[in-house]
Amino acid sequence: MAKARQYTALDLFSGCGGFTLGLQRAGIKVLGAIDFNKEAVETFKLNFPTVPYVTEGDMTVMKPEDVARSIGTHHVDVVVGGPPCQGFSMARQRDGANHGERRLVKDARRELYQEYLRFVDYFQPKVFVMENVLGIKSAEGGKYFSAVQHEARILGKGEGKPGYRVHAQVEHAWELGVPQKRKRQLIIGVRSDLPGYFPTTLKAPNRSVPNITLGPAIMDLPPLRAGAGEEEREYDLALRERSLDKYGELARKYLYDVLQVGITKKLTAHRARRHSERDLGDFKKLKEGQSSAVAMRNGVKFDFPYSTKSFKDRYTRQSRDSQCSTIVAHLSKDGLMFIHPTQNRSITPREAARIQSFPDWFELPVARIHQFRLIGNAVPPLVSEAVGNEVVDFLEQQTTMRKTKTNRTIPNSHEEAVQWLLPVLDLSAKDLKQLDKDEFLRAWRSVAYLYPGLHPDSALDHGPTVEKREEGPNWVMMIEPRLVTPYYRQSGWPVVLKPLADEAWRRDDAGLLADDELYSIEAQYAGMTMPYTA
């Protein structure tokens, strides 16, 4: 189905662009991306040359007004982003990289969601999506999580803005075709003035293979020893064929549709890190799919000097036949939890990127430690594509609903009539001329509804005198006093409605309005018979 128009987005805390890639694939135009990390911005720019505004900036000091000036608009349809989650990652609590609850509680990065909401408040997107670790839900006894939801709900309410309906959902990356046991928390906000609900389950994108395992995603890559490999080399096409023979259609779909090997000229970032002789010896003791904890229970003795407590989960050899452990930024420190299923080394940045569903053409022009961090931090593009598809469906639904609504050109209440009139009050004659027929009729019939005593014919000659009226319905005076005063003494028409009446007559003269539309008796009648509810 053709889309009503192309939707626009801003990617905040954009990293190397995992979120942006998926949104683009869903047909959304990303207008801007912000991250304060140099390598992230460099990588983003290289891979997304068509995103007009990509900047290395600190979200705690960036001003939305400045961003609006750079992207040429004050409004986008979607804001996405992952305010950093390291402060409360369950993975880090488990692997001991955090130092107890005190540090978690004090991590200043927690407040970054407020910077994110500051941008949401300014750009008033129809939808915003945040991706975070599951740990966010329980952090500080759930206080943080409810603060995000509550603050989004009341966002800008004091200034008459609608705020956001917010809900949270857990996304299982493997169901969307990512060969990984990854679970993440999505927080989704829909602007409260929009009807409908965002679906709570994402659909796997067409290109994806739900529940795909690790083997088909990486086993066509040339084998490497630890410390070997080059930043750029040819693919091994014979090996690719063997892998396709072994894994069949699933692998073909993953390689060609998700990784897009068919349009990638060279294999890049397939370089294995070095390991000590002792670690390499220990790796050899692990069977495919086995962790050091399990191996130890089976009586395997490792050379690493360990205490039974901290060592247990030191190494994991991944399995070709199941999904890989969750790829995390910590991979940049060491790869011990990500040992290749059949080779004696940890995975390469390209393998990590493939496990995150990044296409092979995605370039990582930075040192290996940064490659791992950027890929580990990213939203898997298949997940963001699934999010993007739902966002587009949701926004399309809004357009269909609005169309049905505009066909209903008689207001249901006095408040609705005022709401329909407000947007046209300050339009120039030229802009009024450009309104589509339903939009124009809604405004014009609202006049008939609100002012059943005014005659369209009298709007042909208002007379010279303009007067002030001291009184009018209180609620209208509060919303827009110009709907009451000043007015033309002769015609009785409020001055602010003159351009609208002129446009009605212009359309009538041009044969664009039928008589029953110009005089809109049904609307006039409805206004007379509908009791005031305000």
Ligand SMILES: C[S@@+](CC[C@H](N)C(=O)[O-])C[C@H]1O[C@@H](n2cnc3c(N)ncnc32)[C@H](O)[C@@H]1O
């Ligand atoms: C979890 S990553 C986001 C990854 C991204 N959504 C993706 O899909 O590739 C969080 C990012 O926030 C950035 N960041 C952290 N604090 C920031 C700040 N104050 N201003 C701008 N960016 C910041 C980090 O550099 C990191 O790239």
